[in-house]
Amino acid sequence: MNTSIKNKLRIYFYPLVYVKRRLYYYWIKFLGLYYPKKLASILHYDYCKRQINWDDPKDLNEKINWLKFNSDTSMWSKLSDKYAVREYIEQAGFGDMLVKLYGVWSSVDDINFDELPQSFVLKSTNGSGTVMVVEDKNKIDYDEVRKTLKKWLSSKFGIMTAEPHYLSIKSRIIAEELLINDKNDFSSSIVDYKVWCFNGEPYSIFTCYNRKIGKEIYLALHDTEWNFHPEKLVYGDYYKECENNIPKPKSLSQMIVASKVLAKPFPQVRIDFYEVNGKPYFGEITFTSLGGNMNYFTRSYLLEMGSKFHIK
16 A cells, blocks of 8 residues: 555544544543442553452452552552652651652642742652653743643543542642762663562562653662562563663662661552662652553562562
């Protein structure tokens, strides 16, 4: 088929494709609002190509999904709030790990950019991936920034991902210090150290770096002794394998100590950190990593992690 015919077909069929996509969007939104457990089953099959065993969940994904709908998730809501979680970190004795906060606002119109430093990071308190890095505020389009922030504030994260505990989080914008990455040979971005904990005990460290949202991200997995385990990860077009083992962070022992305290009340949780110039910084607490649809771990490793805690 020649190019001209292909282009004509695209023109003719695009409206149908668009309508189909919009109908799918509204169907998913309807399920998320009224039948989130049904949506969780659909999403899990889309990501992991297997049905959730709701009656006898075994692997980590299944147990996360089971906990969403069969346990008290009120603390999940509080600690998934990127502003409210700061109080929990302070009370646990790790306030020195918090990234410097410049402000928190419920309305974009209340943000005075003149009072912010030259560089900073903007985040929504109730979203995932809603992060804006401002390296030089003199080079940004303020109208576009405000437009994006207003969109974040009006969004109800958790509906389309079957994560109901996010729906009760108050939608706000926070501004934090921009952490400048250590000089290293393997990453052009700041490294994200995600400590998986079961029954309050750190089990492994999942590392992400060189993240390009929607394009690619590099992954690595280590145990708490920093032994490298690439065989437990699944790579693809989006999830990339690191070419060399990532150096052990200087503050790993501090991350481990903090994780034990912060994770103690929960059967499973992920505590995230950054490191800049050897100093650890708290990132976030996550209870439903990828919504309980992680397809970057092997099935055997998901079962291994799932066996480390009981849910009933």
